[in-house]
Each structure stands twice: as structure tokens, then as C-alpha cells.
Amino acid sequence: MLPWTFWQAGGRIRDNSVMEAGFQCAGCGEWNATTVDPSAGGRLSYVEDCQVCCKPNVLRAQYDASADEFFITAELE
Numbered sequence: 001m002l003p004w005t006f007w008q009a010g011g012r013i014r015d016n017s018v019m020e021a022g023f024q025c026a027g028c029g030e031w032n033a034t035t036v037d038p039s040a041g042g043r044l045s046y047v048e049d050c051q052v053c054c055k056p057n058v059l060r061a062q063y064d065a066s067a068d069e070f071f072i073t074a075e076l077e
């Protein structure tokens with residue numbers, strides 16, 4: 001049986017790291033790569049500037065446990 005710490009490090013959720021994610025800019029429609037911090041909880045809301053058009057996007061990330069993914073919706077501030 002593997003030590004708990006090993007299992008945790010190899011698991012899908014790592015409390016002390018960030019997960020890769022992305023969002024589609026609400027202004028120009030370009031895809032932006034970003035990261036979310038699972039330790040902040042299942043619901044996240046923050047502002048991030050589009051890497052293409054520099055418009056601030058209000059992002060809302062929600063963790064879907066069944067898909068093991070974050071879904072991010074973006075709207076202009």
C-alpha cells in the first residue's frame with residue numbers, strides 16, 4: 001500500500017498547487033491560458049486581463065467534481 005502522501009501527490013487534486021485552466025475572452029473571443037487555485041475552494045471569482053486585447057475579464061471558476069475539471073465563465077467588467 002502506498003503512503004498517503006504519495007497517493008495525494010499523484011491524485012487529481014493537489015491542495016498546494018494550481019490547476020491548469022483556460023477561458024475565452026468575453027471581449028475578443030481569444031482563448032487565454034490561466035491557472036486556478038483549488039485551495040481557494042470550489043468557487044472562485046477574480047479578474048484577469050485578456051492576454052490578447054488586455055480587457056479585464058471577470059472570471060468565475062467552478063469545480064466540477066464529477067468531471068474533475070474547472071469550468072470558467074468570463075464576462076467583461
Ligand SMILES: [Zn+2]
Nearest residue numbers: 025028050053
Ligand atoms: Zn480579449
